Amino acid sequence: MKQDSLYVSTLAKGLKILRAFDETHVSLSLKELQKRTGLEKSSVQRLAHTLHVEGMLDRAPDTRRYRPSHAWLELAYNYYWSDPLVARALPKLIEFSQAKGETINLAQISQDHIIYSLRLPNQRTHFAASIVGRRVPALITAAGRVILSTTGDDEIKNACAHWPVESFTPKTLTDRDTIFENTCDARDNGFCLTRDQILLNEISLAVPLTGNDGRARAALQISLSSRTYTPEQVVDKFLPALLDTAAGILG
Amino acid sequence: MKQDSLYVSTLAKGLKILRAFDETHVSLSLKELQKRTGLEKSSVQRLAHTLHVEGMLDRAPDTRRYRPSHAWLELAYNYYWSDPLVARALPKLIEFSQAKGETINLAQISQDHIIYSLRLPNQRTHFAASIVGRRVPALITAAGRVILSTTGDDEIKNACAHWPVESFTPKTLTDRDTIFENTCDARDNGFCLTRDQILLNEISLAVPLTGNDGRARAALQISLSSRTYTPEQVVDKFLPALLDTAAGILG
DNA sequence: TTGCATAGTATCACTATTTGATAGTGGCGC
DNA sequence: GCGCCACTATCAAATAGTGATACTATGCAA
Numbered sequence: 001m002k003q004d005s006l007y008v009s010t011l012a013k014g015l016k017i018l019r020a021f022d023e024t025h026v027s028l029s030l031k032e033l034q035k036r037t038g039l040e041k042s043s044v045q046r047l048a049h050t051l052h053v054e055g056m057l058d059r060a061p062d063t064r065r066y067r068p069s070h071a072w073l074e075l076a077y078n079y080y081w082s083d084p085l086v087a088r089a090l091p092k093l094i095e096f097s098q099a100k101g102e103t104i105n106l107a108q109i110s111q112d113h114i115i116y117s118l119r120l121p122n123q124r125t126h127f128a129a130s131i132v133g134r135r136v137p138a139l140i141t142a143a144g145r146v147i148l149s150t151t152g153d154d155e156i157k158n159a160c161a162h163w164p165v166e167s168f169t170p171k172t173l174t175d176r177d178t179i180f181e182n183t184c185d186a187r188d189n190g191f192c193l194t195r196d197q198i199l200l201n202e203i204s205l206a207v208p209l210t211g212n213d214g215r216a217r218a219a220l221q222i223s224l225s226s227r228t229y230t231p232e233q234v235v236d237k238f239l240p241a242l243l244d245t246a247a248g249i250l251g
Numbered sequence: 252m253k254q255d256s257l258y259v260s261t262l263a264k265g266l267k268i269l270r271a272f273d274e275t276h277v278s279l280s281l282k283e284l285q286k287r288t289g290l291e292k293s294s295v296q297r298l299a300h301t302l303h304v305e306g307m308l309d310r311a312p313d314t315r316r317y318r319p320s321h322a323w324l325e326l327a328y329n330y331y332w333s334d335p336l337v338a339r340a341l342p343k344l345i346e347f348s349q350a351k352g353e354t355i356n357l358a359q360i361s362q363d364h365i366i367y368s369l370r371l372p373n374q375r376t377h378f379a380a381s382i383v384g385r386r387v388p389a390l391i392t393a394a395g396r397v398i399l400s401t402t403g404d405d406e407i408k409n410a411c412a413h414w415p416v417e418s419f420t421p422k423t424l425t426d427r428d429t430i431f432e433n434t435c436d437a438r439d440n441g442f443c444l445t446r447d448q449i450l451l452n453e454i455s456l457a458v459p460l461t462g463n464d465g466r467a468r469a470a471l472q473i474s475l476s477s478r479t480y481t482p483e484q485v486v487d488k489f490l491p492a493l494l495d496t497a498a499g500i501l502g
Numbered sequence: 503t504t505g506c507a508t509a510g511t512a513t514c515a516c517t518a519t520t521t522g523a524t525a526g527t528g529g530c531g532c
Numbered sequence: 533g534c535g536c537c538a539c540t541a542t543c544a545a546a547t548a549g550t551g552a553t554a555c556t557a558t559g560c561a562a
Contacts, residue, residue, distance in 0.1 A: 005542075006300040008520075010549065014262035015305050018326065026333035031509060042551055045511075049257040054266050064510070068330040070361045070386075073368055075269065076327035077384030079319040082277035090381055094374050098352065110321045117324055123345055130341055132383070133328030135321075256513080259549070261520070282538060293522055296540075315539070504562090511556070520548070527540070532533100 013039055014047045018056065018068075023128070027065040076133065085209070085218055086117060089249045093120050093220075096245045100222075100238065103129070104245075107143035107206070108218045110135065112163035114144045117218075124225060126199070137164045139179050140172055142192040142206035143219035149187035150208050150216040156183055171196035191239060193231055201226045203234050207246050220246050264290055265298050269307065269319075274379070278316040327384065336460070336469055337368060340500045344371050344471075347496045351473075351489065354380070355496075358394035358457070359469045361386065363414040365395045368469075375476060377450065388415045390430050391423055393443040393457035394470035400438035401459050401467040407434055422447035442490060444482055452477045454485050458497050471497050 020028055020036040028036065034044045048066055051057040058069045080086050089106050096104050097120035106118035113135045121130040128134060138144025139160065148159050160180040167174060173182075173194075186192035194204045203224045208216035220242055224234050271279055271287040279287065285295045299317055302308040309320045331337050340357050347355050348371035357369035364386045372381040379385060389395025390411065399410050411431040418425060424433075424445075437443035445455045454475045459467035471493055475485050 004300075004304070006297045006540090007304060008261060008265070008297050008301040010259060010261040010519080011265035011298060011301045012305055014259070014265060015302075015307060021329045021333060023329070023332045029509075030511095040551055041510095043549080046257045046259050046549080047262060049255075050259040050262045051266075053255070053258060054263055056266060068326070068333045070330075070359065070366045070368070072326040072330035073366060073384035074386060075319070075323040075384070077382055077386075078272045078274070079321075079323035080382040080384075081274045082272060082319045086382075087378055090372075090378065091374065094372055094376070094381075098373060101349065108321065115321045115324060117321070121341075121345055122349060123342065125345070127338055127341065130345070131328055131331040131337075133321075133324035133326070133331075135325060135328075257511090261548080280538075281540095291522060292539095294520080297520080505560105506562105507558100507560085509556105509558075511554100513554080514550105514552095516550085517546105518548095518550080519546100521544100521546080523543095523545105525540105525542080527538105529536100529538085531536090 010047075013037070013043060014051060017044070017047050017051060021068050027060070027063075027067045029063075029065050033066065083117065085249075089209075089218075089220075090118055092245050092248045093118055096120075096241065097122070100241060102238070103223045104242075105143070105221045105223070106209075106218060107141070107147075107221050109138060109144065109147045109216075112138055112159070114138045114141055114147070114219075125223065129199070129223065136168075136198065137166050139163050139165050139176075140168065140174075140194075140197050141221070142186075142194040142197075142204040143221040145179070145183045145194075146186045146192040146206045146208045147216045147219050149183050149192065150210055150214060156180070156187070168198045169196050169200050171200065173197065191235075191242075193235065195226060195231065203229060203231055205234055205238060205242065207239070207242050209246055209249060220249075264288070264294060265302060268295070268298050268302060272319050278311070278314075278318045280314075280316050284317065334368065336500075340460075340469075340471075341369055343496050343499045344369055347371075347492065348373070351492060353489070354474045355493075356394070356472045356474070357469060358392070358398075358472050360389060360395065360398045360467075363389055363410070365389045365392055365398070365470075376474065380450070380474065387419075387449065388417050390414050390416050390427075391419065391425075391445075391448050392472075393437075393445040393448075393455040394472040396430070396434045396445075397437045397443035397457045397459045398467045398470050400434050400443065401461055401465060407431070407438070419449045420447050420451050422451065424448060442486075442493075444486065446477060446482065454480060454482055456485055456489060456493065458490070458493050460497055460500060471500075 016037045052059050055071050057066045093104050103122050103125045104120050105116050107114045108117050115135050160176050165174045191207045203226050206219045206221040209218040210216045267288045306322050308317045310317050344355050354373050354376045355371050356367050358365040359368050367385050370383050411427050416425045442458045454477050457470045457472040460469040461467045
């Protein structure tokens with residue numbers, strides 16, 4: 001950062017302002033931006049002003065608080081055009097969603113997290129699981145494990161030892177040995193099933209979208225309620241269709 | 252811009268890099284970025300480098316071309332949390348989508364354009380109409396007109412005279428008088444129906460999501476094929492449910 | 503209403519940072 | 533193997549961002 005002569009720190013500070021907004025900080029005053037970014041008061045003022053002028057931040061005239069603008073959705077739109085997998089996967093996901101009436105997602109690996117890039121939610125899906133762009137530590141998700149399982153044995157071992165884990169529910173599995181075993185099972189089975197990891201009473205089933213080199217960079221994942229199905233029923237009832245959908249995307 | 256002492260031009264240049272990517276420019280080399288932004292070669296190099304280091308741009312090691320990164324989806328995620336209308340609308344849209352099996356969208360006004368902030372596509376929906384964040388001139392859409400129709404008469408007149416129009420199909424209506432009439436009809440009817448405006452053989456039906464002040468900032472819109480339905484059938488078959496969905500969101 | 507505290511706005515001299523010219527490197531097609 | 537073009541790296545010059553400070557507006561309490 002410091003000794004990088006090509007690094008433009010002013011731009012980085014501007015991005016820091018954008019990233020100050022999250023689930024629990026949906027609008028921010030100048031003071032709050034200052035606190036959350038650690039930048040100088042004047043800098044925050046000028047950077048936020050610039051982002052506002054450039055249409056990246058909206059501002060409520062009464063409260064003077066800044067908010068994310070519609071431009072944030074436009075960026076997503078342009079991301080979608082840039083990702084060839086999205087274009088191939090989307091029609092197949094829609095097909096699956098309408099045929100089965102169940103939530104289906106496209107998850108992509110992004111360093112040691114997975115990011116949901118397409119989501120076709122059904123009525124029972126809660127908000128955070130309905131909207132694209134959510135990042136979750138790869139190791140605690142079925143999608144992350146099944147993607148990981150397609151890489152080399154050393155990489156699996158290394159990832160299970162070092163990638164971050166985080167508890168979302170009391171039942172979130174944070175024991176790295178168990179995660180490793182489960183990932184190896186995924187490698188052998190070609191799918192991964194988890195329970196209660198992100199949300200209680202949620203069963204998650206994922207299959208890899210394997211590239212030409214045999215390594216997956218993405219996965220298809222469905223969410224079901226454990227009140228409705230047992231894990232075995234989920235596998236029986238949905239795995240074949242999920243594999244078909246994956247094959248359709250890759251074919 | 253120039254005589255704005257609070258304006259940080261370096262940040263603005265960085266944003267210009269981000270906005271150089273669109274439907275037809277899904278990945279860009281340094282040279283192309285230079286051309287599209289009009290910035291200096293060195294500036295582009297440093298700004299793009301910074302965006303890469305900060306995770307806003309990916310780079311293919313072989314071709315050295317820059318691409319939008321997953322971070323663009325994360326921004327959308329955080330936008331969604333910041334928009335209270337989205338949270339209220341999403342479950343209702345899902346309900347409608349699953350009940351009717353037809354494409355339904357949430358469109359919001361954004362200056363003189365509308366932006367699709369939620370989309371629940373069905374199988375027949377083409378790619379550009381399936382992904383969120385698309386911006387379209389408000390006047391050529393049913394959603395834009397029905398939102399406009401809830402504002403004052405002067406504003407309607409002014410908007411129909413000055414807001415941009417753009418032809419998407421040979422049948423896109425660009426005659427401002429006809430657009431004005433259609434918007435007045437929308438005001439009287441409480442809904443707006445268009446044909447072949449964005450896509451041939453597409454019927455679009457929109458109803459406003461009216462705020463406390465009687466003015467709409469958003470609309471619900473559905474798309475149907477004119478090969479399957481006549482405009483009259485669309486109104487008969489879908490308008491009541493669409494109005495119910497809108498009422499559910501506002502209630 | 504008055505007064506106080508807090509948040510937002512505006513100004514400006516200083517200098518750190520960006521700039522843009524230039525030179526160096528690597529890759530690809532001919 | 534040669535030459536072209538794109539990308540990378542360097543550095544002196546000066547522009548443009550900084551941060552301290554002062555000013556104004558807002559909201560809350562007495």
